[in-house]
Every structure is written in structure tokens, then in C-alpha cells.
Amino acid sequence: MTTAIPVAPADTRRHELAAFLRSRRERISPEQVGLPPTGRRRTPGLRREEVALLAAVGVTWYTWLEQGRAIQVSTQVLDSVARTLLLDRNERAHLFALAGVEDPVQVMDCPTITPAVRLVLDQLSPLPAAAINRRYDILAYNRTYTGIVGDLDAMPPEERNVLWLAFTDSYFASVLVDREEARASIVARFRAAMADHGSERAWTDLLKRLCQTSPEFEALWARHEVEGLGNGMKRFLIPGAGLLRFDYTNLWLGPNGGTRVVTYTPADDATRAHLESLGDSAESGGPE
Template structure:
């Protein structure tokens, strides 16, 4: 009979091997340490990484031994900096640890300069790029003011699910909030079916369950619905009611990143979007987050 190790055990051992490999590739001189004549350890010693990360030596040793210990995002951030991880390596570290990166990279590989130029050219039509988890990866000026002020949000909060259930400005702008909540939760559940083992999806789900009774209620319905074009009414705080047509344009194969646009359904809405674009222009739109 074949025994399959639990997913958590596999991840801990992968994390331990990854940390060890990154530690062994760094020369002491790269982090300001003096190489002694009797050094036999390739790269850095465990106690040196612990010191650079401001964590206990025993704790870091347990981490490389794949012990079942709690690892906070702040400690992972410190370890990532001590090990000089690049953007891809840092993302891999947090994925293995099942933790949300508190300082995600400033750029997203899904948003090329051409895609960003397209977003800007679409103005005054509100448009953004989202991934299948509903993270907002980039947006133009009009979208940045459509449902509040996205420029004021923390990078880890730039997610449509999170904002729809927790952000007062976003919630106030949605005309039919209960119906929107049901549809969004159903779409999220359908999308999550292909990502059940991924830490980023589980982290977002746990955050929503932990803070929103409304989300817990609609999530318990187990409803699913696919993506599609639909009409949407938004009550913008600056220009009033906007009657829009929600459209997805997929940027790659499968249910990956997509360009989401909100086309006006009438002339009055178009004029109000033009007014909103003029109001939004002084700010810097499109702050991207990690995928």
C-alpha cells in the first residue's frame, strides 16, 4: 500500500530545501561578513542567516529541518531579505510557506508596457487587469476612481473580493450589493476549483471568512457561476449613477489574467465617465500588485 504524505509535510520539506539551497549560494562578503580561513560551510551558516534576519538560531534551524512550526509573514520577509531573494524566489518562498507577502513586488509580469498603454488609451472607459483570483494588477485613471480611490489602498488589499466585502467606499458605490455579493462569491468558488492547493487562494479565503459575516453567509450557499458579460450600475461618489456594460478580454489561454472594461450604456454615462476621468487625472493610476 502506497502512503501519500500530507500536503503540509511536502511544503515544509520543499521550503527547507529551498532555504538551504539559497543560503549555500551566498558568499559571506555579499552580506558584509568576513570569510574566516577555517570556513568549511558553503555559503552562509545557519546562525549567520538567523542573525541577519533577527530571528533565533534554534528557530531558523527548525525551519531548515522542516519542523512543524508557525512562520509569520514578517519573519519570512526578514529571511527573504537576508538571503537576497529576487522577485521570483521571494514569491516562491511565500507560496511554500502558505503566507501572504506583506511587501509584494512593485511590478507584475502579466502587465506589459503594451497592456498598460492599452489601459490608458481606453480612458474614459474604466478598465483594469485582473487575475483569476480577482487581484487588481493594474488600472487606468477612471477605474481608479470608479468605486472609491484605489490609490489609497494597500497593495495586499487590491482585490475585488476583498474590497466588495470590506471596503466602505466600494460597498457604497454598488447599487445592488447583496446580489453582487452572491455573484462574486459564486464566481470566486468556480475559479478556485482549479487552485484549491494554492496558498494565495487559501489566504484570501481565510481573510474573507475571518472578517465578513456577509461573505460567510453567501459562501455557505456553495453556488457557482462562470464569467460573462453583464450590465452593472454603479453610484459614483463624484459624478452620480453610471450605467455600464461589464466585459472581459482574456490576455492568455485559460482563466488567467484578463482585461476588464466598463463600457457606458448611454450617452449620459459616457459624459459622466469623461468628467470622472478629468477628476482622476492628477493622481497616478495603475499601481500593480504581485500575481
């Protein structure tokens, strides 16, 4: 499967790929890849034939690749070249993007949330807020957020996921108003995000669990609807507080639509008046 790169025409992208490969090749000494030193060289780094030998590809093919010629590139060959050139994660992603090929290697979202992000979440209280990745894992949250999704501390990590909570017998599902619309939207957004992560085990495992657990999710998934992430409004019918309306806003923590902080701000005075009670409910053990 290939992924189109909209940022540049194919010929420009090939020239960028060629220049990138040359720059990575020239920074590596023979000793770094287990080759014996061969005395003084006219140019720094490895020779093209040495890269081809170590990557188990033809010298002519690799030369054409560095010359920016229009040749077919497979994931297996790119993987071998990436390993030979000792590319790190970001460089590898750049290589595959320039080649217009999907990287089959699993790239896991980093679950680590910095102390600074946790402080931001705490300072946002009493506004409900959480850090959520593209897979909808809830990575961190403040106490008010648990007032609308339930006691996350009591849940195993694999269940701290907005998709899982929306399609299982959870507190979040029970208080979420406009449930059908919200479920259809989150499935469409999950499908759109998964286009970049179809070979990753964490994503496919979550998809399998959801399909096995929820016939409604499976039916929505089969519709192949896609939708981009955006801001909007959610309504919750909270015991003891009534109908609460929140505008939710995504604040991105990095590029490429990765982890984001989602904040919920009151959409009316009644909701604003119950913010503190949401926090008190969460602090005392979560909603009853």
C-alpha cells in the same frame, strides 16, 4: 482529489501520457541527473529503470505507466517523476492533466503586467479598464477605473482585490448599486475558479481573510453556489455624477481563464457624459 479531464477518454489520455513520458525521458542524458556515463546506448536519454531508480518507484510500475496501462497514480509519485524528468512548469501541468490528478504544488498567478498591456489600459481611457486575474487581484488599471473603485494607489497591494473591496468598508462597496446581487455573483465565480487552486496559499489566505472579515461573505461561501465568468452590467451611484450604468466586458489575455482586461462601456448617454469627470476625479486624488 482527482480532476476529470473532459478532452479525451481515459484510454486515449493514458496513451498520451505514455508518449509524453517517453519523449521527456529520451531527451535527458545520464549526466544531467548525476548518473555516470555508461558508453554507447541503443536509444537516447535515460533508461526506464534509471527513471524508476531516481524517482524511487518500482521499475515494473513505471514501465506500466509508459505502456499506458490503467494503474493508480498518486500525486506524490507524479511529483517525483516530474522532478526526475526535469519538467518545467508547463510540462509539469501537462503531466498532471494527462494523469487526471490535481497538482498539489502552488502555482502562483504571475503579477507582472507587460508595458503593452499598460498601454492598452491607458489608451482605453476614458473608458474605465483594469487587468484582473482569476483571484480578482487588480494588477493594473487606468485613471478612470479609480473613479468607480477608489484610490487604488493609496491601498496596500493585498487590498487591491475586487472581492476584498466588495465585502469591506470601501468606496467601491459604497457606490455599487445592486450590491447583494453583485456580491453573490462574485462569490459564486470565485468558488468556481478556486476549484483549480484549492491547494495554493495565496487563494486559501484570501479566503480566510474574507471569512474572518465579512460574515456576509462567509454566509455566501457556505451556500456552495458556482457561476462562470461572463459579461454583464453594473450600476454605480457616484457622488457628483449620479447613477451611472456600465456594460462590462472581459477580454482574455491568455488561455485557461487567467488574467483578463475588464472594460466598462457606458450603457446610456448620461453615463457617457460623465466619463471625463470620473477621470478628473481620479486624477485629482480619487472620489471624495
